[in-house]
Amino acid sequence: MSHVSDTSKEVILSIRDLKVKFYTEEGEVTVISDVNLDLFKGETVALIGESGSGKSILGHTIIRLLPKNANVSGHIIYKGIDLLKIDSSLLRNIRGREIAWIPQMVGSSLNPTVKIGVQIGEVLIDHYNYRNQRAWSSAIDLLKLFEVEPAEEVAKGYPHQLSGGMKQRVLIASAIAARPNLLIADEPTKGLDTIKKTLIVNIFKKIKDLKPDLSILLITHDLKFARELADRVIVMYCGKVIEINDKNSFFELPLHPYSKLLLKSLPSKGLYPIPGKPANVANPPSGCRFHPRCPYASDICEKSSPPLIKLDLNRCVACWLYKR
Numbered sequence: 271m272s273h274v275s276d277t278s279k280e281v282i283l284s285i286r287d288l289k290v291k292f293y294t295e296e297g298e299v300t301v302i303s304d305v306n307l308d309l310f311k312g313e314t315v316a317l318i319g320e321s322g323s324g325k326s327i328l329g330h331t332i333i334r335l336l337p338k339n340a341n342v343s344g345h346i347i348y349k350g351i352d353l354l355k356i357d358s359s360l361l362r363n364i365r366g367r368e369i370a371w372i373p374q375m376v377g378s379s380l381n382p383t384v385k386i387g388v389q390i391g392e393v394l395i396d397h398y399n400y401r402n403q404r405a406w407s408s409a410i411d412l413l414k415l416f417e418v419e420p421a422e423e424v425a426k427g428y429p430h431q432l433s434g435g436m437k438q439r440v441l442i443a444s445a446i447a448a449r450p451n452l453l454i455a456d457e458p459t460k461g462l463d464t465i466k467k468t469l470i471v472n473i474f475k476k477i478k479d480l481k482p483d484l485s486i487l488l489i490t491h492d493l494k495f496a497r498e499l500a501d502r503v504i505v506m507y508c509g510k511v512i513e514i515n516d517k518n519s520f521f522e523l524p525l526h527p528y529s530k531l532l533l534k535s536l537p538s539k540g541l542y543p544i545p546g547k548p549a550n551v552a553n554p555p556s557g558c559r560f561h562p563r564c565p566y567a568s569d570i571c572e573k574s575s576p577p578l579i580k581l582d583l584n585r586c587v588a589c590w591l592y593k594r
């Protein structure tokens with residue numbers, strides 16, 4: 271097992287040997303496996319990869335929001351506590367206050383019957399015993415910061431009165447109101463046009479200004495977004511982590527053949543699509559799961575799954591090309 275750690279930085283979350291299975295009518299499906307990674311205090315990490323690679327499942331596993339047919343094994347350590355082992359009351363204390371989650375489905379994530387100002391402020395009442403008035407004014411401050419104006423009016427209103435973009439900013443405001451230590455956001459730019467994406471980038475920058483030691487896990491398939499905000503990049507393919515790299519190093523010299531092709535598929539790089547179809551986790555290819563699409567594949571790639579190899583302090587890759 272290759273661990274990813276850098277002693278100069280403080281680890282905020284450690285994931286070890288994580289595996290998530292689903293029991294479905296077609297049988298048991300392992301959707302993520304062998305996940306080992308550390309998140310550091312104050313860093314922004316982009317979790318990237320094609321649709322279906324397991325990014326959202328990994329996020330849901332950390333915040334413990336998986337459906338009932340899921341089976342999880344391994345460890346997710348936060349402040350010395352294994353999040354996979356704690357009971358629901360401790361989980362409630364951690365969720366929202368310590369670790370916050372911005373879900374992908376913005377529309378269905380706000381309560382239609384509760385005033386916006388109350389929805390943003392309630393974590394402060396729950397977790398910090400704020401009085402109503404103080405929570406309300408904190409909510410208004412956040413609305414102003416995120417330019418959801420007129421903030422006082424918006425706070426008194428309900429979700430159906432807001433545009434999609436405003437709803438999303440409200441959701442982000444409610445996630446960060448309690449100043450969590452770790453924020454996990456699932457595809458915060460999905461379906462947005464360029465102008466709205468820029469707005470979201472700016473909001474994430476404002477969040478960092480507000481709390482510089484906040485760690486952010488950005489689940490995204492938007493490489494441009496990742497490039498703007500991330501310090502590090504983690505790449506998933508078919509349920510496995512296949513590369514961990516510093517942002518600059520990743521965009522200049524990606525390690526895994528999949529990462530190289532992923533970058534070449536960007537519009538700015540000529541939009542060369544990756545050949546073949548994404549592997550299916552329900553029936554993954556043998557050996558390296560990327561081998562059927564890989565221009566460098568050799569015999570060993572078909573036979574044996576490459577471990578995540580640590581190249582140096584900041585770079586890991588799961589590819590036989592790098593195994594000396």
Ligand SMILES: Nc1ncnc2c1ncn2[C@@H]1O[C@H](COP(=O)(O)OP(=O)(O)O)[C@@H](O)[C@H]1O
Nearest residue numbers: 292294301320321322323324325326327337551
């Ligand atoms: N409730 C579920 N039951 C069975 N399989 C699921 C369930 N939810 C997700 N999956 C499968 O898990 C895999 C990873 O999904 P997901 O994490 O949503 O991918 P991503 O976010 O990278 O697009 C997919 O193959 C998906 O079909």
Ligand SMILES: [Mg+2]
Nearest residue numbers: 325326327457
């Ligand atoms: Mg997803």
